[in-house]
Amino acid sequence: MANSIFFIAITIILYLLAKKLYSHVSFPLLVPITTSTFVIILILSSFHVSYESYMNGGKWINIMLGPAVVSFAYPLFEHKQRLKTHFLSIFISVLSGTFIGFISGVCLSIWLGLKQSVILSLAAKSVTTPVAMGITSIIGGIPSLTVVYVMIAGISGAIFGPYLLSLLKIDHPIAIGVGYGLASHGIGTAKAAEYGEVEQAISSITMTLSAIFASLISPFFIHILIK
């Protein structure tokens, strides 16, 4: 019990510190999710604490992901009128982007001969964690492994995003929002918030739409590709 409270407290404190650090030095590799996770892993491995005992406290933070997904309805509603203007371009980009994200991961894995359980676990990597875990358990992968791939997709998008965008010379707020939301879900949305409110709203809408699309198309296409 005391341990659980300790792990909850340490997670929150490290998160706040990581955020503070990032507001001073906004170097892409130092996004709060990387630094705080890295320090926690360091603490757990140096004191030989298992992930299970960490999760006795961690699960109380993790449980908030569900209501967080439900709350995505709010920005969707809030920006409903403004979205109507760009609805078609966002809809087309998100639908085809979700498809590309799914197909590119699965096809590369099949081509390079990964194990089926791994392929099924990385299929949903571009989708926000709680939904990705849901999709993975539906298609028969390992949900906790999916979380790892989802985090790699999220963190790498937040790190490479600024370079890719300047390479492509793209500064359109809608394109930026769509890119981060699609490739890097929640972590990308946190990154998009640094650009401005339009980018953040578009990114969270993109993440939501792509989660919906992915949960509809993944179970269908995975059966076509694997078998």
Add this chain to the structure above:
Amino acid sequence: MKYAYIIVQIAFLYCLNFIGITIQNKFHLMIPGSIIGMFILFCLLNIPIFKDKWVREGSNFLNKHLTLFFIPATVGIIQYSSLLNGSGLISIGIVLISTIVTMVFSTTLSFFLSSRKEQNKEQLVRSEFDGK
């Protein structure tokens, strides 16, 4: 007092999430329960008697601290030290490549689709948002 509102609103969002999961299990749906909960909230928000301020503070709080809720799941990487061997590294490489491909493809596509409309639209949208 503000925090009391936030806690009550998050409890409400949690109930919607729970209802969503119950619906998913009951009807064996392929859609995750949290997404069903989101649909329910979106429908509620569009009903005139449901005030959006009933969930505003709680939603903003959850969105603002989204990164925090991801931390415990990310720490789970610790269980998969096998990811650092041959095929594990390949799978990580695939995820990196696929993420970059997805980002390049989707930003380029939405850039062309959005800027096909008049060039000034961007300024217009931005000022609309900022003026809010």
